[in-house]
Amino acid sequence: MKYSPWSQDAARLLLATLRDEKGPVLMALQLMQNEFGYVHSECVPLIANFFNISRAEVHGVLTFYHDLRITPPGEHQISLCVAEACQAVGARDLEKKVKAKFPDEATDSYCFGNCALGPAVMVDGVLIGRATLSKIEEARR
Amino acid sequence: MRVFVPGDSAAVSIGANDVAAAITRIDPSLVIVRNGSRGALWLETLVEVETDNGRIAYGPVTAESVQSLFDADFLHGGSHPLALGKTDEIKWLASQERVTFARVGVIDPLSIQDYRQHGGLVGLTAALAQSSDSIINEVTESGLRGRGGAGFPAGIKWKTVAQTTSVQKYICCNADEGDSGTFADRMLIEGDPFTLIEGMTIAAIAVGASQGIVYLRSEYPHAIEILQKAIEIARASDWLGNSVLGSVHAFDIQIRIGAGSYVCGEETAMLESIEGKRGVVRAKPPLPAIEGLFGQPTVINNVLTLSTVPMVLAQGAAAYKARGVGRSLGTQVFQLGGNIARGGIIEKSFGITLRELIETYGGGTLSSRPLRAVQIGGPLGAYFSTEQFETSMDYESLIAAGGMLGHGGVVVFDDTVDLAVQAKFAMEFCALESCGKCTPCRIGSTRGAETIDLIIQGVRVDENKKLLLDLCEVMTDGSLCAMGGLTPMPVKSAMVNFPSDFLGATK
Numbered sequence: 119m120k121y122s123p124w125s126q127d128a129a130r131l132l133l134a135t136l137r138d139e140k141g142p143v144l145m146a147l148q149l150m151q152n153e154f155g156y157v158h159s160e161c162v163p164l165i166a167n168f169f170n171i172s173r174a175e176v177h178g179v180l181t182f183y184h185d186l187r188i189t190p191p192g193e194h195q196i197s198l199c200v201a202e203a204c205q206a207v208g209a210r211d212l213e214k215k216v217k218a219k220f221p222d223e224a225t226d227s228y229c230f231g232n233c234a235l236g237p238a239v240m241v242d243g244v245l246i247g248r249a250t251l252s253k254i255e256e257a258r259r
Numbered sequence: 260m261r262v263f264v265p266g267d268s269a270a271v272s273i274g275a276n277d278v279a280a281a282i283t284r285i286d287p288s289l290v291i292v293r294n295g296s297r298g299a300l301w302l303e304t305l306v307e308v309e310t311d312n313g314r315i316a317y318g319p320v321t322a323e324s325v326q327s328l329f330d331a332d333f334l335h336g337g338s339h340p341l342a343l344g345k346t347d348e349i350k351w352l353a354s355q356e357r358v359t360f361a362r363v364g365v366i367d368p369l370s371i372q373d374y375r376q377h378g379g380l381v382g383l384t385a386a387l388a389q390s391s392d393s394i395i396n397e398v399t400e401s402g403l404r405g406r407g408g409a410g411f412p413a414g415i416k417w418k419t420v421a422q423t424t425s426v427q428k429y430i431c432c433n434a435d436e437g438d439s440g441t442f443a444d445r446m447l448i449e450g451d452p453f454t455l456i457e458g459m460t461i462a463a464i465a466v467g468a469s470q471g472i473v474y475l476r477s478e479y480p481h482a483i484e485i486l487q488k489a490i491e492i493a494r495a496s497d498w499l500g501n502s503v504l505g506s507v508h509a510f511d512i513q514i515r516i517g518a519g520s521y522v523c524g525e526e527t528a529m530l531e532s533i534e535g536k537r538g539v540v541r542a543k544p545p546l547p548a549i550e551g552l553f554g555q556p557t558v559i560n561n562v563l564t565l566s567t568v569p570m571v572l573a574q575g576a577a578a579y580k581a582r583g584v585g586r587s588l589g590t591q592v593f594q595l596g597g598n599i600a601r602g603g604i605i606e607k608s609f610g611i612t613l614r615e616l617i618e619t620y621g622g623g624t625l626s627s628r629p630l631r632a633v634q635i636g637g638p639l640g641a642y643f644s645t646e647q648f649e650t651s652m653d654y655e656s657l658i659a660a661g662g663m664l665g666h667g668g669v670v671v672f673d674d675t676v677d678l679a680v681q682a683k684f685a686m687e688f689c690a691l692e693s694c695g696k697c698t699p700c701r702i703g704s705t706r707g708a709e710t711i712d713l714i715i716q717g718v719r720v721d722e723n724k725k726l727l728l729d730l731c732e733v734m735t736d737g738s739l740c741a742m743g744g745l746t747p748m749p750v751k752s753a754m755v756n757f758p759s760d761f762l763g764a765t766k
Contacts, residue, residue, distance in 0.1 A: 144515075147518075179536060182520065183520050186518060199439075202440060202638060202681070202684070203440040203668075205681075206597035206672045207598050207625060228521060229439045229441075229478060231268070231269075231441070232268065232272050233440045233668070234301070234596040235273055235300055240478075243480060245272040245481075246272055247269060248273055
């Protein structure tokens with residue numbers, strides 16, 4: 119996935135689009151991550167100033183949600199569903215294999231709503247059903 | 260001539276886009292409709308062709324088999340090893356009672372014309388001709404209960420909101436379908452988004468709300484995209500906006516996207532999250548119906564609840580409550596997943612037995628090994644053994660059997676499952692997803708996982724089992740919300756129904 123390089127000016131312009139939203143902090147953090155790939159450390163004071171709230175509040179939201187990350191993502195992101203329905207069809211075995219092969223890319227996830235065609239894996243935003251290591255490798259290409 | 264190739268993300272996950280591309284490559288003149296899925300996920304990619312004789316189905320189709328379909332003249336219903344006959348006559352589908360899911364997989368999800376042709380907007384039109392009281396009475400009378408899991412009567416919730424005098428009220432649709440084994444919300448939004456919009460609009464008119472919000476999880480990117488497009492189409496069609504279908508009512512809908520937190524499916528945590536805060540559960544009272552989103556009266560309903568409302572208004576409460584058993588009226592959209600041969604959506608009246616769901620529809624395990632356990636109602640639901648297969652699938656019977664319906668997900672495991680490991684996972688999941696506000700959930704979950712680990716290792720097994728049950732009691736009685744309060748359900752049901760998995764090293 120392609121992201122823009124971090125830029126405070128670009129971030130400010132994006133935040134301005136949320137000026138009229140009620141309860142904008144989570145949206146603001148998501149917007150930052152969607153644009154830059156992660157929530158840059160400068161985002162916290164920036165968002166706090168922009169919406170006139172404390173940095174602690176922004177930090178609290180940032181650290182609550184699993185989706186939000188504070189370091190740039192790798193070239194590929196492999197999200198493995200390890201919830202019950204996928205466990206029932208071998209998600210744990212697949213998880214071991216994928217994590218051994220792509221230790222820096224694989225993360226756990228809990229349900230993509232593909233529970234009748236598991237194991238489910240999302241590679242760079244693309245959902246794969248009946249996932250196998252070779253399907254994941256193919257999707258990474 | 261129209262060819263239907265599902266655009267549902269489950270179908271796409273096993274190659275539906277490749278199938279559509281292969282068809283277009285061979286005959287670029289064909290109109291390909293990316294419908295939702297019919298719900299027979301084991302038949303995906305289910306390709307349908309519109310013939311003079313009705314829709315003819317082929318499945319499961321792969322990109323590689325497309326050429327042979329053309330060779331067999333599938334466009335005119337030609338015979339082929341993958342031919343399934345008329346879609347409406349596939350027994351797995353024909354024997355269902357599709358009410359909420361009546362249009363899913365049938366129509367083009369983003370065609371208002373298709374939507375109207377298949378009964379769309381009849382419910383809203385009927386609602387616009389009625390008083391608020393009359394709409395709420397109809398919904399109450401239908402017996403429709405919350406499909407998110409709590410099963411609270413929808414009409415009574417609406418009435419509470421309607422009776423408040425606030426200028427600003429909200430309709431919040433909970434589409435944070437985080438339970439493993441559930442996918443009906445996703446499939447409905449991807450396959451028939453206008454039904455949800457219609458249901459929310461009816462709720463808004465009934466209670467006097469002008470703003471709707473759908474809290475939709477980030478794990479469902481395709482559903483987000485489809486619903487956003489549907490909202491824009493509804494705005495352009497004078498449905499959403501300052502005057503709903505030319506009436507005095509104003510209503511619009513915004514999507515708020517979740518950020519990977521399971522507890523945000525709990526209604527008060529969801530409100531916090533929509534407000535942009537940490538998803539920390541609120542104490543009740545005040546009820547969200549009185550003081551909900553941004554402190555205003557708020558209707559919070561699940562996707563399936565709201566999406567059933569148009570049918571109730573269109574066909575009348577009597578038709579809806581004619582189905583079902585006891586106090587579980589109407590139909591339930593069951594979702595069959597996990598280790599199952601024929602998984603997918605099974606919409607039936609309440610009262611179907613677990614056996615019917617799993618054997619008649621599911622066809623046993625995918626692995627062909629003996630079936631051992633079934634978890635009903637998501638990660639907080641109970642594990643059932645095969646001895647409980649005659650349980651009637653309705654709110655009350657499942658509670659009586661030590662479980663719950665939840666959001667209607669049914670996850671099947673074969674005999675390789677170790678229920679002690681599953682019980683430990685339930686605690687670990689709670690530890691991971693707890694919002695941290697109350698102690699039994701925040702700390703109990705971690706101690707629970709540790710204690711189950713000791714049992715698995717065979718350390719003081721009897722003593723630790725007793726301790727675990729005690730901990731479960733504290734979590735059940737002392738947690739603020741269902742996250743900590745129901746995590747003991749899978750744990751205890753596993754211990755009770757599968758005692759041989761909790762014998763420690765001696766097993």
